[in-house]
Amino acid sequence: MxxxxxxxxxxxANGFNPDHVKEGLYGSSLHIWxxxxxxxxxxxDLGEDGAIPLEVRFLHDPDATEGYVGxxxxxxxxxxxxxxxxTTGF
Known part of the structure; x- marks a missing residue:
């Protein structure tokens, strides 16, 4: 997942405020479970360009092991x- x-x-709560991004209230990572x-x-970590990752989409092929995040x-x-x-930790 x-x-x-x-x-x-x-x-x-009060709408989007760009300052909240700098304050760390929005993320920029995906977590694999x-x-x-x-x-x-x-x-x-998607870095600064990956701030506020919203939706994850997988390929339509059920055997595919890749996808996209907007x-x-x-x-x-x-x-x-x-x-x-x-197995080496790298």
Missing amino acids: ISTEWGAPKAL DWTSHRKLQTL CALKGSVFRFYKTPVS
Whole structure:
């Protein structure tokens, strides 16, 4: 499963305020989870261009291991894909 760091509820109460991005109330990362163990496996930092990642979309092919995430602040789109797990820690 993949989740995003969209925004803190208190940041949304009075509408969007760009200052809240600088204050860290909106995120810029994707989190990869193991569905069966409920453990977070990896965090992908999208950087400044990836601020406020909104929606995750996977390819229509059920066997595909990649997808896209649209980020609201700058209108950026990032592609993500599964890579082999390293046994060396790199």
